[in-house]
Amino acid sequence: MGPQDDRTENSEDWLARVADIRQWTQRGKRAPHKPLLLLHAIAQLHNDRVSRLVYEQVGPKLRAWLDDFGPQRAIQHPEQPFWRLQNDAGLWSVSHTVPIRPDQLSDGALRKAQAVGSLSPQFASALLDDPALMLTVARSLLLSNWPESLHTSICESVGLDLDGIEASLARQRTRELPIPERRRDPEFRIKVLRAYEYRCAMCGFDGRLDSTTVGLEAAHIQWWAVNGPDVIPNGLCLCAMHHQLFDRGVLGLTSDREVMVSAQFVGRDRAAEEMVWSLSGKELLRPRDHLDAVAEPHRRWHEDQVFRSPAR
Template identity: 35%
Template sequence: MTDNDVIAAFDRMRVWQQGERRAVHKPLLVLFALARVNAGETAMIDWNVAEPHLKDLLEEFGPSGSSKTCHNPFWHLKTDGLWQLQGPSEIISRPASATPTLTELRTLHIQGGFPPELQQALARSPQLVATIGRRIVDAHFPASIRNDVLTGVGLPEEVCEGSSFREKDHRRDPTFREKVLLAYQYRCGICGHDLRLGRQIIGLEAAHIQWFQAKGPDAVPNGIALCSLHHKVFDLGAFTVLPQSFQIVFSQHLVGSDEAAGRMLAFHGAALILPQSRDYFPQPQFLDWHQKWVFKTPARA
């Protein structure tokens, strides 16, 4: 297989989707497997070894509760031609729809990994691993947390610093950032941060409420001006904004020292600093999406 053949094969990976729901199970499994190839690990991995890693990744980067189905991609990725399974024939020969239980995967020590032709192509080219890893993370996660995802799965810094430019395959509105910052009068909607150096705006970003990767539009009502810190924790699900009241609510999972947590949780229960026009207010449909598919439940009282 040529490098282009391998890239095309991973680009064709089918990810479960129902409307605008997030499903990052397969991308996280593939990224984890790529990191193993990059580290020179064996081609196949026992489910008992993979399970705790996938659960941790889904708890950190997936929707709340998604770790309960962490075994699904281990079984279903084979239908994309990117995965092979080894184990007792009575399990391996099942139709794709007959997903094994967690108990079966554990007790029978089912193993999974890239097919030999993919494994060989990836093993001989660290740059190919880097390119595919970046393309996958670009397609499924916002820019604010992509490097966190890559380092979380175990890919090295040189991969994190690369770029596949995959987003150029999709039409983006280059004026989205400026429109959102203007709507919020160039200040963070959470803490009011508005630092400038001359004409240069420092540390202020336009955050998508419903991620572009989940069909969120480049429209001002789907954006909030946030400082870089609040943008990252918003995309990680540390807080959300309630529809109607625009109240800021933090997750119980956000913890830290009294000083660090205190600075962040000082905004818990406060109202979002709203845009200058009602036309720009965050729309409930986008805030609902963030609460369902990004926010780490349960919320603080």
């Protein structure tokens, strides 16, 4: 076996370890704490060649990212992933100046102990030596936890420069590794758009450029990243703006299939009124075949795990 074969085998092992990280759940709610922390650590490694993260500095950032890209919770606990990621197959380690008791873990305890986390030396070396592995790990974490509509915002928040990693990949003339994932239905988009007759189910937008549909997308109600199926009852035809707002939890659906607008949304000008606030209580457009209308389990998942309650 040659050096390239050795590196490929090693890369596949690290990809498998990342895919197997254990994520805390409460009553079925997703918890992307560890993926967000790993993405930030990879960003630091790419930018500075080291992934040293001081808890006192990164804890508030992680709390803010969880508020933005995780399920709504009254209190976020960044100390949990920062400490418990150590239990996941040699990916992470934490140093501290005084002993920390896991049964008394708290934000204050990590601050008092001057906790510092970093990617394991072996994992960091593998990522630095192989930009294909770094890019694939980052994309795998994104694809397995969030819809693609949020990936750019997440990368900007955690400081991850995917274009820069791709440039490193091109300079080394190596290819990106395949991301292990379940197969998507390539016809999902066209099926959903046809079902809604190429109109946004919320605002009715039906833009075309000559004969080509523009600005319309097929949104998953229960995200594909968390086992939402590629079927019409789990899909909505939405314009690009309302798709983004739906995935960020600004917009949601009631059990009567009416649009909800989060009371946390802020927008005072006429555009916000016309494009967002006016949707509150509006009946969702139904697909041509009413048998394919929004399925309640998927709607409930979105309300529970994505929508920013309370509704206006």
